[in-house]
Amino acid sequence: MKQHIDSAPSTPGKFKMEKSPYNRLRLHSSLAKLTFWSLFFLVLIYFFFFKSPSPSSSSSSSSLPSDLSRRSLRTSSYAGPNFEKRVRASAKIRSRTGISVLVTGAAGFVGTHVSAALKRRGDGVVGLDNFNDYYDPSLKRARQALLERSGVYIVEGDINDAVLVSKLFDIVPFTHVMHLAAQAGVRYAMENPGSYVHSNIAGLVSILEVCKNANPQPAIVWASSSSVYGLNTKVPFSEKDRTDQPASLYAATKKAGEEFAHTYNHIYGLSLTGLRFFTVYGPWGRPDMAYFFFTRDILKGKSIPIFEAANHGTVARDFTYIDDIVKGCLGALDTAEKSTGSGGKKKGVAQLRVFNLGNTSPVPVSDLVGILEKLLKVKAKRLVMKLPRNGDVQFTHANISLAEREIGYKPSTDLQTGLKKFVQWYLSYYENGKKAAQ
Numbered sequence: 001m002k003q004h005i006d007s008a009p010s011t012p013g014k015f016k017m018e019k020s021p022y023n024r025l026r027l028h029s030s031l032a033k034l035t036f037w038s039l040f041f042l043v044l045i046y047f048f049f050f051k052s053p054s055p056s057s058s059s060s061s062s063s064l065p066s067d068l069s070r071r072s073l074r075t076s077s078y079a080g081p082n083f084e085k086r087v088r089a090s091a092k093i094r095s096r097t098g099i100s101v102l103v104t105g106a107a108g109f110v111g112t113h114v115s116a117a118l119k120r121r122g123d124g125v126v127g128l129d130n131f132n133d134y135y136d137p138s139l140k141r142a143r144q145a146l147l148e149r150s151g152v153y154i155v156e157g158d159i160n161d162a163v164l165v166s167k168l169f170d171i172v173p174f175t176h177v178m179h180l181a182a183q184a185g186v187r188y189a190m191e192n193p194g195s196y197v198h199s200n201i202a203g204l205v206s207i208l209e210v211c212k213n214a215n216p217q218p219a220i221v222w223a224s225s226s227s228v229y230g231l232n233t234k235v236p237f238s239e240k241d242r243t244d245q246p247a248s249l250y251a252a253t254k255k256a257g258e259e260f261a262h263t264y265n266h267i268y269g270l271s272l273t274g275l276r277f278f279t280v281y282g283p284w285g286r287p288d289m290a291y292f293f294f295t296r297d298i299l300k301g302k303s304i305p306i307f308e309a310a311n312h313g314t315v316a317r318d319f320t321y322i323d324d325i326v327k328g329c330l331g332a333l334d335t336a337e338k339s340t341g342s343g344g345k346k347k348g349v350a351q352l353r354v355f356n357l358g359n360t361s362p363v364p365v366s367d368l369v370g371i372l373e374k375l376l377k378v379k380a381k382r383l384v385m386k387l388p389r390n391g392d393v394q395f396t397h398a399n400i401s402l403a404e405r406e407i408g409y410k411p412s413t414d415l416q417t418g419l420k421k422f423v424q425w426y427l428s429y430y431e432n433g434k435k436a437a438q
């Protein structure tokens with residue numbers, strides 16, 4: 001007789017088990033099932049907890065988008081009331097005309113200065129940064145500490161993590177996005193082209209996708225580059241000039257970004273402003289840039305390579321001081337019109353702009369070294385060499401009349417004044433040269 005499990009007495013001692021071969025068979029099959037399911041769950045646990053990517057992977061990782069989404073979902077710091085509370089507090093607007101801005105790349109050079117300036121005037125600011133190690137991450141952490149003291153919270157995450165970025169939009173209906181996260185540097189593109197594609201192309205598209213789906217859609221201001229002018233020889237560079245001859249992969253990714261901006265504006269009604277930055281320098285700058293590592297190496301007594309073009313031709317840059325760039329960024333944010341789409345659909349024509357943000361007075365690299373020598377009171381060991389085929393162009397020079405007219409951009413810092421401020425910061429940050437920059 002078959003015994004139903006419910007009819008078995010609850011106290012095993014009073015129940016006499018029948019010892020039939022049929023029962024032994026059932027016992028074996030139950031054991032096999034138990035073993036199978038236990039193994040199955042063990043494998044699942046292994047894949048979820050040991051195989052998924054680490055939450056601190058940098059933007060240069062080649063993880064697939066699905067991995068990135070899983071990373072966001074399982075990272076406890078992105079969940080819960082404490083995380084949301086910090087994001088909301090950081091986004092709080094304190095002035096009557098204030099805006100709420102998501103700043104990507106907030107622990108970067110320009111990102112830190114722009115975030116601080118927005119916060120100072122009463123805007124709501126939330127930062128996003130992946131703290132990758134393209135250059136010394138401790139400098140990024142120091143910038144983060146600076147921003148934290150002024151009330152700006154930087155969420156640690158990647159712009160390719162669409163789940164995380166959407167979550168930020170669920171918490172705060174940002175009116176603006178200042179998209180500055182990128183893989184910078186012209187020469188490094190020959191070493192690691194993948195990281196440029198990952199951040200400047202896939203990352204930009206990821207941000208545009210989230211913004212397109214947001215309700216309301218934010219207006220976006222983002223960092224393009226003077227490098228899009230590439231082999232253009234007409235000076236000064238005007239926004240009307242051709243930009244279809246990039247000299248480096250970095251420039252090509254920024255140019256691609258401008259084309260994506262056009263597409264998202266055209267299809268989805270996103271308001272988009274691209275800013276072509278011209279060799280930005282200043283305190284809290286990037287150690288991979290020439291003025292920064294020239295300073296470090298002059299102080300160390302190391303020789304510095306100074307590039308020159310064919311036939312001793314001058315290599316020059318329209319070096320632009322960070323405070324002027326910040327004013328340009330704020331001017332672009334303040335004049336940005338609203339996006340017109342909603343629910344992922346365009347409802348009308350939206351604003352699409354691109355501006356040069358330069359200084360309009362190019363300086364030869366050898367003169368930059370001369371200024372540094374005077375400020376540091378150390379003679380540089382100059383190693384003049386032919387401009388390598390590394391993506392560098394011979395000169396840059398911005399025409400800024402469009403930015404002046406449309407966003408009130410008026411740079412006011414010459415290279416001598418700006419470098420003086422940089423050197424003061426450098427010496428105090430690195431304890432008068434005792435702690436060496438990496």
Ligand SMILES: O=C(O)[C@H]1O[C@H](OP(=O)(O)OP(=O)(O)OC[C@H]2O[C@@H](n3ccc(=O)[nH]c3=O)[C@H](O)[C@@H]2O)[C@H](O)[C@@H](O)[C@H]1O
Nearest residue numbers: 184185186225226227277278279289290291305306307392
């Ligand atoms: O405007 C931009 O869009 C870009 O600006 C910046 O690129 P660049 O203008 O190339 O600045 P940077 O590297 O400081 O070289 C300065 C000068 O020193 C020369 N240079 C450089 C290295 C060296 O060893 N020797 C040398 O002479 C070199 O030939 C050049 O003439 C940003 O890094 C970039 O991310 C992007 O934002």
